Amino acid sequence: MKKYLLIGFFSFLGAINCQGQWIQQLWTNPSILTTNTPVQLIADVDFPFGGCSDKTLNLFPIGNTFSGDALHCLGAATFICNDKDTFNLGLLPAGTYRFYYRVDIGMGPSPCTPGIVGGPTDSLTFVVNLASSVDEVDNITFNLFPNPASSVLHLNLKNSIEGSYKILNSQGSVVLESNVNGTNLQIDISRLADALYTFIYEDVSNTIFVKKFTKK
Numbered sequence: 482m483k484k485y486l487l488i489g490f491f492s493f494l495g496a497i498n499c500q501g502q503w504i505q506q507l508w509t510n511p512s513i514l515t516t517n518t519p520v521q522l523i524a525d526v527d528f529p530f531g532g533c534s535d536k537t538l539n540l541f542p543i544g545n546t547f548s549g550d551a552l553h554c555l556g557a558a559t560f561i562c563n564d565k566d567t568f569n570l571g572l573l574p575a576g577t578y579r580f581y582y583r584v585d586i587g588m589g590p591s592p593c594t595p596g597i598v599g600g601p602t603d604s605l606t607f608v609v610n611l612a613s614s615v616d617e618v619d620n621i622t623f624n625l626f627p628n629p630a631s632s633v634l635h636l637n638l639k640n641s642i643e644g645s646y647k648i649l650n651s652q653g654s655v656v657l658e659s660n661v662n663g664t665n666l667q668i669d670i671s672r673l674a675d676a677l678y679t680f681i682y683e684d685v686s687n688t689i690f691v692k693k694f695t696k697k
Contacts, residue, residue: 524603530558533556549581578608
């Protein structure tokens with residue numbers, strides 16, 4: 482009898498893991514990362530039952546790759562529960578990094594046991610810049626207008642400098658990027674959603690200029 486109860490219990494946990502939890506979003510905090518800013522990776526997750534804040538987080542760094550996993554122990558309340566898993570990476574050297582995330586669930590208080598089916602996974606690539614190269618510059622050197630903008634951004638540079646730009650959303654993901662050669666550039670942003678964005682311009686000497694703008 483106990484054997485059948487155990488089989489039924491773990492089958493129930495496996496069924497929950499198949500359909501229970503959802504990863505809504507991954508992002509970095511702050512959105513613009515430098516070697517002087519501690520890095521946080523945040524996962525926004527939903528669960529089918531209440532009491533999802535009872536959890537265990539693990540972080541495994543391997544070079545420029547981080548693997549994070551979360552085990553949430555769910556309660557019995559029958560409502561969708563939202564929680565955020567925060568992984569503190571601390572100060573990182575300049576470079577490009579990759580974060581892999583997985584979330585599992587179990588029933589009852591810690592230490593709970595995850596179901597037999599693995600939970601969903603997601604990943605995020607992010608860049609850490611040298612702190613000395615990130616500047617909020619004045620309109621004499623670097624001018625980005627209008628702000629707010631609806632369909633076109635104008636980039637004016639004091640000198641004709643080859644470089645490139647990236648536009649990041651509030652989660653730190655690149656939504657537009659291109660090379661620049663000249664002092665004036667028109668950038669079509671009509672397909673971007675209405676929101677706050679960060680514009681990053683990098684010249685050939687690896688100096689990075691940063692400005693925020695609103696699309697609406």
